Amino acid sequence: MKLNSAKPLVRSVDSQASSCAMPATILLVEDEPITRASMAARLKRFGYRVLEIDNGLEALEMARRERPDLIVVDWMMPGMDGPTFCETLRRDPAMKSTYLLLMTARDQPAQIAEGLARGADDFLSKATSKDEIRARVLAGLRTSRLVRELEATAEKLESSLLLLQTKQAEMNADLQSAASFVHSLLPPQGSPIPGIALAWEYQPSLTLGGDLFDVMAIDKDHLGLYILDASGHGVAAALRSAALMTFLRAENILQMLGSYDPERVLFEANRRFPMSADGEYFTLWVGQLHLPTGRLTYAAAGHPGALLCSAEDPSRWLTRASFPLGIDPSAEFASDRVLLKPGDRLFLLSDGIYEVPSPSGELWGRGRFQAVIDAEKLRPLSATVAACFAEARSWQQAQHFSDDAAVMGLALTEYQEEKSHG
Amino acid sequence: MDSPVVLDLSEALNQADGDRDLVITLAGLFLQESPKEVAAARASLARQDRDGLVAAAHKLKGSVIPICAPRLFERAKQLEELGLQGDFAEAEAVCADVERLLAEVHAALRKLIAGGFPS
Amino acid sequence: MTITQRAIKDATVLDLKGDLTYSNRAAFKTAVEQVRSGGCRHLIVNLEQVRFMDSSGLGLLALLSQTFKVQQVQVSLLKPQSYVREIMSLANIPKMIPVYETEGEALAVRAA
Numbered sequence: 078m079k080l081n082s083a084k085p086l087v088r089s090v091d092s093q094a095s096s097c098a099m100p101a102t103i104l105l106v107e108d109e110p111i112t113r114a115s116m117a118a119r120l121k122r123f124g125y126r127v128l129e130i131d132n133g134l135e136a137l138e139m140a141r142r143e144r145p146d147l148i149v150v151d152w153m154m155p156g157m158d159g160p161t162f163c164e165t166l167r168r169d170p171a172m173k174s175t176y177l178l179l180m181t182a183r184d185q186p187a188q189i190a191e192g193l194a195r196g197a198d199d200f201l202s203k204a205t206s207k208d209e210i211r212a213r214v215l216a217g218l219r220t221s222r223l224v225r226e227l228e229a230t231a232e233k234l235e236s237s238l239l240l241l242q243t244k245q246a247e248m249n250a251d252l253q254s255a256a257s258f259v260h261s262l263l264p265p266q267g268s269p270i271p272g273i274a275l276a277w278e279y280q281p282s283l284t285l286g287g288d289l290f291d292v293m294a295i296d297k298d299h300l301g302l303y304i305l306d307a308s309g310h311g312v313a314a315a316l317r318s319a320a321l322m323t324f325l326r327a328e329n330i331l332q333m334l335g336s337y338d339p340e341r342v343l344f345e346a347n348r349r350f351p352m353s354a355d356g357e358y359f360t361l362w363v364g365q366l367h368l369p370t371g372r373l374t375y376a377a378a379g380h381p382g383a384l385l386c387s388a389e390d391p392s393r394w395l396t397r398a399s400f401p402l403g404i405d406p407s408a409e410f411a412s413d414r415v416l417l418k419p420g421d422r423l424f425l426l427s428d429g430i431y432e433v434p435s436p437s438g439e440l441w442g443r444g445r446f447q448a449v450i451d452a453e454k455l456r457p458l459s460a461t462v463a464a465c466f467a468e469a470r471s472w473q474q475a476q477h478f479s480d481d482a483a484v485m486g487l488a489l490t491e492y493q494e495e496k497s498h499g
Numbered sequence: 500m501d502s503p504v505v506l507d508l509s510e511a512l513n514q515a516d517g518d519r520d521l522v523i524t525l526a527g528l529f530l531q532e533s534p535k536e537v538a539a540a541r542a543s544l545a546r547q548d549r550d551g552l553v554a555a556a557h558k559l560k561g562s563v564i565p566i567c568a569p570r571l572f573e574r575a576k577q578l579e580e581l582g583l584q585g586d587f588a589e590a591e592a593v594c595a596d597v598e599r600l601l602a603e604v605h606a607a608l609r610k611l612i613a614g615g616f617p618s
Numbered sequence: 619m620t621i622t623q624r625a626i627k628d629a630t631v632l633d634l635k636g637d638l639t640y641s642n643r644a645a646f647k648t649a650v651e652q653v654r655s656g657g658c659r660h661l662i663v664n665l666e667q668v669r670f671m672d673s674s675g676l677g678l679l680a681l682l683s684q685t686f687k688v689q690q691v692q693v694s695l696l697k698p699q700s701y702v703r704e705i706m707s708l709a710n711i712p713k714m715i716p717v718y719e720t721e722g723e724a725l726a727v728r729a730a
Contacts, residue, residue, distance in 0.1 A: 428673075
């Protein structure tokens, strides 16, 4: 039979095909016709689909087109030799899973090293026994299949990842709009109510936080104020806070209790918001300010709460040891009183602002927070609040607060008697 | 019957997994291709082309393996090695040997193709 | 956080080492459950090696107090560090669970 060695010769597998649905494809690259015919016949006898080609250049093209599972290539060929073929093929990332068997007449270590370095996976000698050839081919096909499975898995992972990222982006968008909503519930900055000035800053640790605070007009002479802290953080804490905040709204409390008396507010809140089965609870500080006199009545449930900063005296904390909400259903919360003068400042804050650790682990602490308040007392209220955050960030050497951090500053201005008498 | 020294038919058949038709096909191919290789070796030798000599001897050597002509194989191998060493003087003598042995193998192969396998 | 349990005369001690926080709550709950199911009558939680406690950690102690009170098992806290002591005070924990400086003191007080 005359064989034209210049053209690719394609043979398909016949009755000796293996039992699996798709026989593996082997590309045989060998310029010498007798060797090629002999090897091709043997590989077909094993049950594989064999493609034959007699030069490296055309073999590259065929490999890319047909994507054989395994390529047997002779070392010594005119034009492009075996190692060069391997090297060139390996430059194509799509050919990673093709197993390359280099046929060599010699098996000296130097040759083997060169072959491996240039991209061959294993070696075959022309004089090797047919059993060994078969074994190496089988091993090579097994490897090739494994690599293909890995590639398929990698692709699936990549598309899963893309999907996850899209979902994550959607969730983040949802969280952002929820956060915007919560933000809109917080009191406006500046002077929303005559007689006081407000400045605050709130940094939730995640998009949503568990701290909330508010200042409300109860009636023409009274303001109600509070700061609450839900244990934990994130969406769960935010939802619980929203529930307590709804309860604490002036309209709701007035309807229920007739006044914003801190003792009674806490007593009610304590009954209605017990600790959850998971140990989640609230801490709360509530105050009522009588604007004509500057008298502040306040009570706390486990909240470190409020810092009073007056012009002459050093700042002091307005709180006492008390249970958080919901720990003791029969707890009573005693209130205290203090007199504020125009120019005095009251800061409601959550512990997330001062419980920040330095890189070495030391907490910033209430003492250092207080020092900032005192040092900044002559500056505008908003500047003082900003300074607290700047100092805290500087202490922890990081921008982000790992626990929700809130500081609300309230400054008492001159009380304006209303022109009309009610 | 062919002397096993020139052509080891039973081994050739064994390597072809008993496929007699394949051995006949290979024989025909060999008859066709081997003269070209030997001629190429001769020409390379004449112009003292080491690479050309090594390539031709290597190719011839490889093509002999499925045919199972052991003495021819050894001579071709020797020719390749002498080519690598650049020993053209010695290579000259070995090439003559190769040509002689090749003629013997050709005769045996023609006989095989004409008369088939010995029973 | 690592938690080791040891038995002393009339009580079981849980030695806590690390931070009692949200992320460690499972370990704490498991350790407490193990003690409870062992039939202990007095649990002493040793806070000497607790560096930091967050609001969830406080909640865990509050839960512990409630659960064990129902089952009439005594709970004591031991040797909190100054920071932990301070935040526990603000939340009035000592009114819920007594705090002692030595095991001896804790053992001396037997619940009625």
